[in-house]
Amino acid sequence: MDPELTNEASFTAGSNPASYSLVELVSFPRGSGGGGLGMRMRNLGGSGEGFGVGDASVEESTVTDQSGSHGRNGGSRGEKRRMDVGTFHEDESSKFVSTSCSYSDLNEPNGKRMKPSGSRDENDGSKPKAEANSGTGNKGAEEKSKPEPPKDYIHVRARRGQATDSHSLAERARREKISEKMKILQDLVPGCNKVIGKAVVLDEIINYIQSLQRQVEYLSMKLEPVNTRLNPTIKGFPPKELATPTFDVTGMIFGLQAPREYTQGPQVEWLDLQVGNVFERPT
Amino acid sequence: MPSIKTRFTYRFIRAVQKLNKNRGVSSSMKETYRRYHMIRVASYASMASAVGSKRAWSQAVLRKIRNHTLHRDLKKKCGIHALIRRRKVSENPRNNLNFHQENDLRKLVPGGEDMDFCRLLNETAHYIKCLRTQGLHPKTQLLER
Numbered sequence: 325m326d327p328e329l330t331n332e333a334s335f336t337a338g339s340n341p342a343s344y345s346l347v348e349l350v351s352f353p354r355g356s357g358g359g360g361l362g363m364r365m366r367n368l369g370g371s372g373e374g375f376g377v378g379d380a381s382v383e384e385s386t387v388t389d390q391s392g393s394h395g396r397n398g399g400s401r402g403e404k405r406r407m408d409v410g411t412f413h414e415d416e417s418s419k420f421v422s423t424s425c426s427y428s429d430l431n432e433p434n435g436k437r438m439k440p441s442g443s444r445d446e447n448d449g450s451k452p453k454a455e456a457n458s459g460t461g462n463k464g465a466e467e468k469s470k471p472e473p474p475k476d477y478i479h480v481r482a483r484r485g486q487a488t489d490s491h492s493l494a495e496r497a498r499r500e501k502i503s504e505k506m507k508i509l510q511d512l513v514p515g516c517n518k519v520i521g522k523a524v525v526l527d528e529i530i531n532y533i534q535s536l537q538r539q540v541e542y543l544s545m546k547l548e549p550v551n552t553r554l555n556p557t558i559k560g561f562p563p564k565e566l567a568t569p570t571f572d573v574t575g576m577i578f579g580l581q582a583p584r585e586y587t588q589g590p591q592v593e594w595l596d597l598q599v600g601n602v603f604e605r606p607t
Numbered sequence: 608m609p610s611i612k613t614r615f616t617y618r619f620i621r622a623v624q625k626l627n628k629n630r631g632v633s634s635s636m637k638e639t640y641r642r643y644h645m646i647r648v649a650s651y652a653s654m655a656s657a658v659g660s661k662r663a664w665s666q667a668v669l670r671k672i673r674n675h676t677l678h679r680d681l682k683k684k685c686g687i688h689a690l691i692r693r694r695k696v697s698e699n700p701r702n703n704l705n706f707h708q709e710n711d712l713r714k715l716v717p718g719g720e721d722m723d724f725c726r727l728l729n730e731t732a733h734y735i736k737c738l739r740t741q742g743l744h745p746k747t748q749l750l751e752r
Contacts, residue, residue, distance in 0.1 A: 502725055526705055530711050540647065540651070544644075544647040544650060
């Protein structure tokens, strides 16, 4: 292996202290054999960094595929790498750059080389995220980001092929909030994890709330001193709720006649067990 | 700070004891139903007051209980504030394909008519948690007495 290869880590740390940390960005595959332009292109896409060619440090030939990415700093910084000038041309390097994510501070030393990437940045209508973690992805093409210093507004990443005007952004944020809450509810309601689809989950939630409310009613009935004399093994809730389960507390307190009809209707099959006993007792 | 569960249990037991103290001798059907309803109301009221006014649903429950009359409740639905809130709410679910379920959910969760969907989901989650404690612990304890 070339000695330069071993210097890779140190190179990255040393050469870019002020800008984004390369360590997290540079996660390209190591030991990818082969050489030549093709390999280099792939790895550069993986590393997600542009690189400077030409007066940048010269790269090795085939073995040091990864090291090509480090050369991008241009002549302004001291390179410890040798770039193979012969294999790279400026236009080729720009091709590499265009396939990988670009970074704004790369634009400065590598003037026109970064132009294609620069134009790509403008396509990103939304405010890009400050962290440049797209480098960790193999193909950075999906996410376009710039390591700009974070401003004081919320950074939203626009995905590829999605509209980026403020309305759809707000809509998308709202939808994400709602789906997040739906996930929470799914965890609360038993048996809801397996189903997929908002409608079914909502149905399950509604059923669950209804059954919980029925349970409260049932237990309230059981707390009646009349009922405690009965066999406490009466389990189960009324099979179905015929009336709409509206929450109607006022009806409960003061509409004594109305709720009587209300409860007699749907719960008659359940109450028969208990009401029957009431009738049998001598009043 | 005692948990919601303990606060609810305490209040509920107190309410039932009060009910038992004032209970009449007659055990007519009407009386039975009346008691049943009082106990159910006490359960919801104890839970709502244990939660406090932090949540929209507990506020709605307490408001309904305190308002007493059906008349006033109906008037509140048609009041100008309710109308404004409803209008704001109905502007939201234009994209919503689950309008039917959303409506049912709003009817189930107290106070759900006037919130937007996102808040409704929040309140539903908390409501479910409280309903569970309401249905389980103190009642089984009381039954064993």
